[in-house]
Amino acid sequence: MPAVFGPIIDKMLTDLVDDEWKTTRNVMTQAFTSGKIKRMMESLNMYNNTLLEKMGERADADDMFEFKDLVGKCTLDIVAAIGFGIDAQVQNNPKSEFITHSAEFSQAGFFRVAAGIIAVLAPALAPLVIKSGMGAIPQETNAFFKNIMAQAIANRKADPNKHNDFLSLMLKAQDVEDEDKRLKDDVILANAIIFILAGYDSVSTTISWAAYEMALHQDIQEKVYEE
Numbered sequence: 001m002p003a004v005f006g007p008i009i010d011k012m013l014t015d016l017v018d019d020e021w022k023t024t025r026n027v028m029t030q031a032f033t034s035g036k037i038k039r040m041m042e043s044l045n046m047y048n049n050t051l052l053e054k055m056g057e058r059a060d061a062d063d064m065f066e067f068k069d070l071v072g073k074c075t076l077d078i079v080a081a082i083g084f085g086i087d088a089q090v091q092n093n094p095k096s097e098f099i100t101h102s103a104e105f106s107q108a109g110f111f112r113v114a115a116g117i118i119a120v121l122a123p124a125l126a127p128l129v130i131k132s133g134m135g136a137i138p139q140e141t142n143a144f145f146k147n148i149m150a151q152a153i154a155n156r157k158a159d160p161n162k163h164n165d166f167l168s169l170m171l172k173a174q175d176v177e178d179e180d181k182r183l184k185d186d187v188i189l190a191n192a193i194i195f196i197l198a199g200y201d202s203v204s205t206t207i208s209w210a211a212y213e214m215a216l217h218q219d220i221q222e223k224v225y226e227e
Contacts, residue, residue, distance in 0.1 A: 011190035023181050024191060027173045028166070040082045047077045050091050067211060072204035073099055079199035083166040084152045084192065098148075101141045102200045149192045153185075166195055 013024050030036075051074040058065045073090040076098055080086040090096045118125050156167055170191065173183040214221040 011186050012194040013191055024187055027169055030169050043081045044078055047074050068204050068208040071207045075203045076200050079196050083195050086152055101144045104141045145193045149189050
C-alpha cells in the first residue's frame with residue numbers, strides 16, 4: 001500500500017509485504033509463547049487490581065462511569081509494562097498523554113478511512129493524498145510515540161540485564177548475521193507502537209462487551225465469578 005498514512009504506520013506488520021513481513025512476523029510471534037505469558041501474570045494482576053480499586057471508588061461514590069474508559073487505561077498500563085518495561089501510570093493519571101495519543105492514533109476517522117480506500121483502489125492518486133495530508137496521523141501524536149519508544153529502546157540497549165519481553169525480541173533480531181533478516185530501527189519502532197495500540201482498543205472493546213453480556217445474563221456472570 002502506498003505510504004499515505006506516514007512512515008510509522010507504513011512500517012507496521014499490517015502494511016509490510018514479502019520477506020520483510022515474514023521476518024517481522026516470525027519475531028513478533030515469539031512474544032506469545034505459553035511460558036512468556038505465564039511470566040506476565042504478576043504485572044497483569046497488579047494492574048488489574050488497580051482497575052478494581054478505581055471501579056470500587058466510583059461505585060462507593062455512586063458515580064456513573066464509562067467502563068470502557070477504565071478498561072482501556074488498564075490495558076494500556078499492562079501492554080506498556082509487559083511489552084516494553086514502561087510504567088505508563090495511565091490509570092493513576094486521568095490526563096495522561098498516553099491515553100490521549102493512543103485514542104488519537106486508533107481513531108479511524110472519515111478522512112483516514114477514505115485515504116486507505118484511495119490508496120488501494122487508485123494508487124496513482126496516492127501522491128495527491130500524501131501531499132494533502134489526508135488521513136495522516138497528527139504530528140504531535142507521531143512525535144509522542146516516537147519519543148516514548150526511542151527512549152525505551154535506548155534504555156533497553158544500555159541495560160545489561162536479560163529481558164524476555166516484546167521489545168527485547170525485536171532488538172535481538174538486529175544482531176542476526178543474515179542482513180536480510182535483521183529488523184531495521186523504523187520497523188522496530190512502528191511495531192512497538194502497533195503492539196501498544198492493538199492491545200488498547202481491541203482488548204478494551206472486547207472486555208466491555210463481555211461485561212455487558214454478563215450484566216444481562218446473571219447466570220453466566222455467576223459461573224465466571226466462580227471460575
